[in-house]
C-alpha cells in the first residue's frame with residue numbers, strides 16, 4: 001500500500017517551471033531515496049509535499065487523503081515529519097529544550113512549569129529517551145549551537161522524529177559532514193526510522209545505496225525512473241542524467 005502518492009504535480013517559481021508533473025509513489029514502511037542532479041527539483045518537491053509551498057496543480061495523497069495545500073503544522077499533526085537542508089535547531093536553546101519542543105507539540109501542550117508535575121515528568125522522560133536513542137544524551141544540557149556539525153545533524157533528525165511521524169522526510173541529512181560522521185548518522189537514521197516510512201533526499205550515493213529500498217530519480221522536475229537500487233544503478237538513462245553520457 002502507498003502511504004504517499006503525488007499525481008501530475010506542477011509547481012513554478014513565478015513562471016519558472018520546477019515540477020513538471022511529478023508522479024511519486026511511496027510504499028508504507030519503505031526507505032525511499034529521491035536523487036537527481038542539482039536543480040532537479042528535489043527540495044522543491046519536499047517543500048510542496050510538506051506544505052511549505054502550494055502546488056500549481058496536481059494531487060498529493062497521504063494515507064489516501066488529499067493533503068495538497070495543507071499547512072505544515074496540519075501535516076505534522078497528521079503524521080508527516082521533516083528535516084531541513086539548513087540547520088533549523090535553536091542555537092541558544094539546549095539540546096534537551098530543542099528535543100522537548102517536538103514532544104510537546106505532539107502532545108499539543110506548551111511548556112509550563114506550573115503544569116501538572118506528572119504530565120511534565122512524562123514529557124521529560126520521553127525527551128530523555130529520544131535523546132538517548134539519538135546518541136545525544138551526553139549533550140542534553142549543551143546549547144545546540146555548540147554541538148559539532150555532525151551532532152547538530154543528528155539533533156535535526158531527532159527533531160523530525162520527535163512528533164513520532166509515520167512518514168519522515170529527510171532533506172540531505174549528511175550534507176557537509178565527514179565520512180566518519182556520515183557512517184554514524186546513517187546507522188542512526190536506520191535505527192530511528194525502523195517501522196516508519198522514510199523519504200530521503202541525498203547526494204551521497206554510498207548513503208543512498210546503503211539505506212534505500214527503492215529510489216526515485218528526478219530530472220528536470222520529472223520522474224525519470226523509480227526502482228530498486230540495483231536497477232537504478234544500471235539504468236543507462238540515469239547514468240546519462242548524472243554523467244551526461246550514455247556509456248553503460
Ligand SMILES: Nc1ncnc2c1ncn2[C@@H]1O[C@H](COP(=O)(O)OP(=O)(O)OP(=O)(O)O)[C@@H](O)[C@H]1O
Pocket residue numbers: 013016018036037038039040041042043044045
Ligand atoms: N525560492 C526560489 N525562487 C526561485 N527559484 C528557485 C527557488 N528555489 C529553487 N529555485 C530553482 O528551482 C530549481 C529546483 O531547485 P531545488 O532546490 O528544488 O533543486 P534540488 O534538486 O533540490 O537541487 P540541489 O540538489 O542543488 O539541492 C532550480 O533551478 C532552482 O534554482
